[in-house]
Amino acid sequence: MKINIIGGGPAGLYFAILMMKANPVNEITVHERNGPDDTFGWGVVFSGRTLRNLRDADAESHAQITRQFEAWDNVDVVRGDEKISVRGNSFSGVSRLQLLKILQRRAQQLGVAILFHSEINDIESRRADCDLLVGADGINSTVRQRFAEHFGPTLSVRSNRYIWYGTNQLFHGLTLTFRENEAGIFSAHSYKFNQTTSTFIVECDPQTWEQAELTTMNEADTRSYIEQVFAPDLQGHPLLSNNSKWINFILVKNARWAFDNVVLLGDAMHTAHFSIGSGTKLAIEDAIALAESFQRHDDVSEALLEFESNRKPYIEEYQAAALESMLWFENIRQYLHLDPIRLAYSLMMRSGRVDPEELKKRDAAFVAAYEAAIS
Numbered sequence: 001m002k003i004n005i006i007g008g009g010p011a012g013l014y015f016a017i018l019m020m021k022a023n024p025v026n027e028i029t030v031h032e033r034n035g036p037d038d039t040f041g042w043g044v045v046f047s048g049r050t051l052r053n054l055r056d057a058d059a060e061s062h063a064q065i066t067r068q069f070e071a072w073d074n075v076d077v078v079r080g081d082e083k084i085s086v087r088g089n090s091f092s093g094v095s096r097l098q099l100l101k102i103l104q105r106r107a108q109q110l111g112v113a114i115l116f117h118s119e120i121n122d123i124e125s126r127r128a129d130c131d132l133l134v135g136a137d138g139i140n141s142t143v144r145q146r147f148a149e150h151f152g153p154t155l156s157v158r159s160n161r162y163i164w165y166g167t168n169q170l171f172h173g174l175t176l177t178f179r180e181n182e183a184g185i186f187s188a189h190s191y192k193f194n195q196t197t198s199t200f201i202v203e204c205d206p207q208t209w210e211q212a213e214l215t216t217m218n219e220a221d222t223r224s225y226i227e228q229v230f231a232p233d234l235q236g237h238p239l240l241s242n243n244s245k246w247i248n249f250i251l252v253k254n255a256r257w258a259f260d261n262v263v264l265l266g267d268a269m270h271t272a273h274f275s276i277g278s279g280t281k282l283a284i285e286d287a288i289a290l291a292e293s294f295q296r297h298d299d300v301s302e303a304l305l306e307f308e309s310n311r312k313p314y315i316e317e318y319q320a321a322a323l324e325s326m327l328w329f330e331n332i333r334q335y336l337h338l339d340p341i342r343l344a345y346s347l348m349m350r351s352g353r354v355d356p357e358e359l360k361k362r363d364a365a366f367v368a369a370y371e372a373a374i375s
């Protein structure tokens with residue numbers, strides 16, 4: 001089969017790997033507009049379950065990924081001088097750049113052609129030239145836009161602003177920190193992803209953003225302003241920028257995921273708010289699901305049909321949970337009056353994916369402390 005993949009992010013590379021492993025006769029080309037080292041972002045988060053999926057799908061790249069990762073089991077909620085830790089959560093952080101390097105090498109070893117600095121705008125000619133065209137071209141997908149009448153996309157731009165930094169301050173566990181100043185409330189989502197670096201995402205509502213005059217502040221002043229807001233947490237470590245800019249989260253959905261010989265994957269197809277840390281996980285698991293459908297069907301339209309009908313209910317459920325999580329952070333002003341233990345409990349329950357029994361299994365001492373606090 002001849003496959004053209006637009007986009008060499010996690011979704012496109014992982015799908016290329018699996019399809020080449022399944023049949024080395026496949027002719028697979030990945031078109032990536034950037035160079036091999038030009039990625040953005042810091043660390044990505046995987047749950048224990050996602051790592052097991054990676055191991056089952058491709059043990060070689062899994063072994064390399066897990067050699068470089070940082071694992072933890074605690075979610076820490078920090079407010080004022082207090083920190084509440086909730087244990088029993090299995091997660092790990094990996095550098096996005098390292099992950100992409102591992103996937104690029106693995107794909108090339110298997111015989112995938114990765115064409116860097118190859119931006120594709122003429123989607124139609126790529127489609128005509130192959131059996132399967134994969135739009136793994138991220139949140140602003142050109143493939144999705146070109147065939148919008150088939151995919152029926154909806155894009156909802158959310159009101160909160162967020163910015164993606166790194167720092168050499170190490171946050172051992174997923175650390176959610178809330179700081180208030182005269183402008184309003186800032187939330188930070190942070191976790192270490194290697195031995196020297198943590199991801200540090202800062203989020204605030206539009207009122208806070210305007211009151212703090214971040215609308216007009218340049219990059220250096222923005223960084224130093226945010227360093228001051230989180231001074232007790234960063235403990236003198238600067239924030240590291242990688243072309244970091246304030247953005248609004250965009251919730252992407254598509255009524256249909258495939259038509260004829262074209263399919264979307266990853267962020268091009270759906271997004272889930274970063275507060276449940278799953279953009280990369282979902283992108284890779286999409287690739288696994290699509291490759292599995294091709295193991296069961298030689299016919300492209302049958303494989304695409306099965307992929308969409310099997311995977312869509314899972315993604316819809318996931319997006320619903322991510323929506324609840326996003327709304328919790330958008331409405332943070334409603335929760336900050338809570339004392340730290342109630343705040344931590346509310347945070348753990350926000351997406352509806354963890355119920356009280358599950359939370360008790362993860363950390364019975366935390367649940368006991370919460371029950372004592374509310375009785």
Ligand SMILES: Cc1cc2nc3c(=O)[nH]c(=O)nc-3n(C[C@H](O)[C@H](O)[C@H](O)COP(=O)(O)OP(=O)(O)OC[C@H]3O[C@@H](n4cnc5c(N)ncnc54)[C@H](O)[C@@H]3O)c2cc1C
Nearest residue numbers: 007009010011033041042044119120137138266267279283
């Ligand atoms: C600013 C920013 C920072 C982020 N940082 C992190 C982070 O630190 N950790 C994390 O977990 N998630 C991060 N994310 C989210 C994460 O990137 C995605 O959820 C995840 O990478 C989705 O994988 P993907 O393969 O679907 O898309 P992407 O990773 O976005 O990959 C799509 C690829 O397609 C390429 N492309 C796009 N259009 C074309 C074209 N026309 N021709 C050729 N190539 C094209 C792009 O260059 C890109 O490499 C970040 C997102 C943003 C916007």
